[in-house]
Amino acid sequence: MxxxxxxxxxxxxxxxxxxxxxxxxxxxxxxxxxxxxxxxxxxxxxxxxxxxxxxxxxxxxxxxxxxxxxxxxxxxxxxxxxxxxxxxxxxxxxxxxxxxxxxxxxxxxxxxxxxxxxxxxxxxxxxxxxxxxxxxxxxxxxxxxxxxxxxxxxxxxxxxxxxxxxxxxxEKKPRLPIEVVLHENTYQQYDESKQQKIDAFNQQLNNYYQTRTENKRTDSWSDQMIRKYKKxxxxxxxxxxxxxxxxxx
Incomplete structure (x- = not known):
C-alpha cells in the first residue's frame, strides 16, 4: 500500500x-x-x-x-x-x-x-x-x-x-493545505483561520517559485487564481x- x-x-x-x-x-x-x-x-x-x-x-x-x-x-x-x-x-x-x-x-x-x-x-x-x-x-x-x-x-x-x-x-509543487480542502459534514465557509492557512500556503508557493531550478518568479496561488478568472x-x-x-x- x-x-x-x-x-x-x-x-x-x-x-x-x-x-x-x-x-x-x-x-x-x-x-x-x-x-x-x-x-x-x-x-x-x-x-x-x-x-x-x-x-x-x-x-x-x-x-x-x-x-x-x-x-x-x-x-x-x-x-x-x-x-x-x-x-x-x-x-x-x-x-x-x-x-x-x-x-x-x-x-x-x-x-x-x-x-x-x-x-x-x-x-x-x-x-x-x-x-x-x-x-x-x-x-x-x-x-x-x-x-x-x-x-x-x-x-x-x-x-x-x-x-x-x-x-x-x-521539484514537487506544493498543494493547498488539507485544512482548506477537507470539510466535515457541511461546507465550512472561509474564515480568518482558513485564510491564515491559505496565506501560509501562498508564502510556501512563492518560496517554491523563487528557489526552483527553472522559471523562477514571485507569485502566489491567490494571485494566480484572481488573474485566471478575471479573463x-x-x-x-x-x-x-x-x-x-x-x-x-
Missing amino acids: KETIDIISNHRSIRKFKNKNVQPEKIKIIIEAAMQASTSSYVMAYSVISVTDPQLKRDLKEISGQEYVAENGHFLVFCADLNRIASQASHEELKEMEKSLQSTEQFIVATVDTALVAQNTVIAAESIGLGVCFIGSLRNDIQQVNNLLKLPEYVVPLFGMALGYPDEQP AIRMEVTDFVKDKKLNRL
Missing part, C-alpha cells in the same frame, strides 16, 4: 522527455489497468485516442502551443463519449434516449468517467517509470481537435496526455459541446 501512496504523492508534471517511444505493449498495459477505474452505472463513457502519427502530433502541438505535445514518448487524447451508447440503439430507441443523452447529468457522468480513467492512466504510467503531463490546452481550438480526430456526435475531446521517459526531475477563455467550448448534442438540457 505504501508504494502506491508514494507514487501518487510524488506526482509531478513532466514536460521534457527522452527521445524514446513508449512501446505499444506498455500503452496497452497502462490503458487496460486504467479501465478498471470506477464508472457510473457501468457506462464507461470515455474513449482514449492513441496518437501515433507524427504529423497529427505536430498539428495538435500547434493548437496547444506546447512543444511536448509533439516531443514525447506517446500522446493520448481523452474523450467524453456517449456515442458508443447511442450506437447500440435502433433509430426509434435513440429518439427515446436523446433527452437523457443530451442532459447535463449525463455530460457530468461522461466527464467524470473520463477523468477517473485518466487519473488511473497517470498512476499506471508512473508505476512503471514513465512521466506524464495533462494537456488541457487542446481546448484552445476544440473544433479543430474534433476535426483532426474525426469525432462523431456525442464525443468531446476533454484533454490530452503526454507520456514518456522523463528527461527532467522537476474568460475558451468560451466557444460551450457552443461546441451543445453542437455535439451534449449538455443541452
Whole structure:
C-alpha cells in the first residue's frame, strides 16, 4: 500500500522527455489497468485516442502551443463519449434516449468517467517509470481537435496526455493545505483561520517559485487564481459541446 501512496504523492508534471517511444505493449498495459477505474452505472463513457502519427502530433502541438505535445514518448487524447451508447440503439430507441443523452447529468457522468480513467492512466504510467503531463490546452481550438480526430456526435475531446521517459526531475509543487480542502459534514465557509492557512500556503508557493531550478518568479496561488478568472477563455467550448448534442438540457 505504501508504494502506491508514494507514487501518487510524488506526482509531478513532466514536460521534457527522452527521445524514446513508449512501446505499444506498455500503452496497452497502462490503458487496460486504467479501465478498471470506477464508472457510473457501468457506462464507461470515455474513449482514449492513441496518437501515433507524427504529423497529427505536430498539428495538435500547434493548437496547444506546447512543444511536448509533439516531443514525447506517446500522446493520448481523452474523450467524453456517449456515442458508443447511442450506437447500440435502433433509430426509434435513440429518439427515446436523446433527452437523457443530451442532459447535463449525463455530460457530468461522461466527464467524470473520463477523468477517473485518466487519473488511473497517470498512476499506471508512473508505476512503471514513465512521466506524464495533462494537456488541457487542446481546448484552445476544440473544433479543430474534433476535426483532426474525426469525432462523431456525442464525443468531446476533454484533454490530452503526454507520456514518456522523463528527461527532467522537476521539484514537487506544493498543494493547498488539507485544512482548506477537507470539510466535515457541511461546507465550512472561509474564515480568518482558513485564510491564515491559505496565506501560509501562498508564502510556501512563492518560496517554491523563487528557489526552483527553472522559471523562477514571485507569485502566489491567490494571485494566480484572481488573474485566471478575471479573463474568460475558451468560451466557444460551450457552443461546441451543445453542437455535439451534449449538455443541452
